[in-house]
Amino acid sequence: MKTNQRILHHITEMADEERRLRDHLVTDGAADPAGNRARLVELERELDQCWDLLRQRRARSEFGENPDEAHVRPQSQVENYKS
Template sequence: MDQREILTRITAMVEDERRLRDSLASTGTDGDTERSRLSALERELDQCWDLLRQRRAKTEFGENPDEAAVRPSSQVEGYQS
């Protein structure tokens, strides 16, 4: 996945996240399914942002950005911005 594809995917996921949050706020119900989907989406977004940062860092330091790999969500969730 190249940088443009990652950014396109991030944009789509952010839109999905916004819709889910709006849905949860407007329904006022428990929304277990929506909360579960939102949690999974947040983890996937963290992974995409991490992959994008890896690719940019590799490019900046003259390495092959295609060698960047998706890291486990358990690893990237704890990162600070």
């Protein structure tokens, strides 16, 4: 369970950073818009991977399997995953 909490905490941190970057782009135009956009893309991909990992862990737990056997899948496999 502690691992799930760490994943959720990491998701929250990344989502907060994503919101700050988006707000910064809208309100200030941002000092480095290209860099901020690149970071947003990176965050979105990392978030997709984290959500996927958390779902894998929860599913494994639900079906009596070891959640620690879940693994981070490639970004190309989980990109734009919708819950």
